[in-house]
Amino acid sequence: MSAHGASADGAQVGQLARFSVSPARRRKDRLARASILAATTVALIPLVLIVYYLMRKGLGSWSESFFTTDPTGNTFFGGSNIGGVKSAILGTIEIVALASAIAVPVGIGVAVWLVEYGRNSWFAHTVRFFVDVLTGVPSIVFGLFVYIVLVVGTGSTYAGYKGSIALSLLMLPVVIRSAEVVLLLVPAALRESALALGAPRWRVIFNIVLPTALPGMITGVLLAIARAAGETAPLLFTAAYTHETNFNLGAFMNSLPVQIYNDVTSPTTAVVNRAWGAALTLVTLILLLNLIARLIARRSRLA
């Protein structure tokens, strides 16, 4: 550079001016960045507040006995033993497990059919349309449907498995849609080369397509489970509410969301606090599921 002397330096300054950012553009850039940051902060405030409130109110009622005892009905006198959320945690796990056992195989089956066989046929389009409609149906409608068909319709009463059916209806469209997206990501070249090896189509699906899509499908399934686990409305008049821990899905069954719903309306402060503790438990469970889903998604070969 120095070899060219002063005249070359002058030319370089001229070049710099040509490529430098004008002050007006700098101002606009700063303004745009600031407004995006402000929007992010505004969105974060309620999120942080919710977590903060949950921790502050919920952690207080957490104790070992909170997780190991069933809630009791003795709530009218201060100092009476109100119990914990054992039956609610176990009930939620049982109901959601049965719901997943129904929704996951059916949902993945539908997704495989849509991607591998239905493709662009009119029937496949019809199925996709109804799946989309189902996604938008409010959860209480599923509860109502099961209540009318399985509770009123059969002239019987509430039961855990009826809650599972309502939740599985809710999970179904989520499972179908997420599995379909992942299956579509499996490269067509893999199917082709497996077919070209002389593999029958069903073997291509079971041995090539599904294993390749597996991590992504697990993520979708876990997210669907997380969503179902937090639902109150479908369980209110299907699985109902009870105090006792119960392993019979044919009987009334407690669940975390429903217990929160019941406890929060109580006039007794200790019971309201129990609701906060249950809420924190529920959020923690769902957070764990989400974390697992993310870890699996990170290992996905398609991402």
Place this chain on the structure above:
Amino acid sequence: MTPDGSTPQVADMDPESRSELARQEQSSTDPSPETTSRRITGAAGGSALASSGTAPVPANGDAGVAAKRGVGVALEQLRAFYGDSEQVKGIDLEFRANEVTAIIGPSGCGKSTMIRCINRMHEEIPGARAEGRVLLDDLDLYDPAVDVVAVRRAIGMVFQKPNPFPTMSIYDNVAAGLRLSAGRRGDVRAKVESALRSAGLWDEVADRLTEPGAGLSGGQQQRLCIARSLAVDPEVLLMDEPCSALDPIATLRIEELIEQLKARVTIVIVTHNMQQAARVADRTAFMLDGRLVEIGPTQEIFTKPVDPRTEEYVTGKFG
């Protein structure tokens, strides 16, 4: 899928399949046309194996492979459609046994579509269909009695981009063709080794067979795909621009491999690279707009073609 490549024991079989195995041993040493057609239709001899789409499994994998010879393929008035648009417009062409035939021609002239008709992969595309006859020896592969799965086991295919199965190890990739089909597999381990040796990959991967196939280099992946096709013991190998995604050195390896493989299989290779055709092919066919313009010994196609359009293409005037 079995977790290991277990060999079915003869003692486990019922008497009927034991006698069937004996018949296969005889037929595997006899590469007559009759064997091939029986293998694909299952009509002659009424072999339950053939109708379920399984290749005869020689008791000794290696010996069976070595005895194998390629089989000629002939196209008769082959036409291929995507919906209403005709991409291959009536081609008569013969691929001679144990020769390398190159297909050259400009993009979109129907080269790939044509070879995809040979192993009936064309019909996998929604709305696509083919007319005319494709003869493997004397057997029409489009005959209604023909099992499409068996066709694809007799006619292997290597694609443009190397595509090993991402969930599988190197070993499992090669064994995939054996395991993905119904029926008995024979000695999977021996067949995998033999296929990897034939594909010139054995020395590079022998000590890491359990590592994922996707971890290999591009050229190695493509040779893995060739090994995968060879493992099911095809008579014909279709290669659809197998080197277009590879660097020159990897390309050279594949070309050497093609030279070695033609003793064992009939090879049809689609290529955009005319030098490649000149290097590997015994005969070269030039296609234009869905039609065959000319086919002849490679030397002649490139030095004194009969058709002026061929001359214009090979001298680089268009395409």
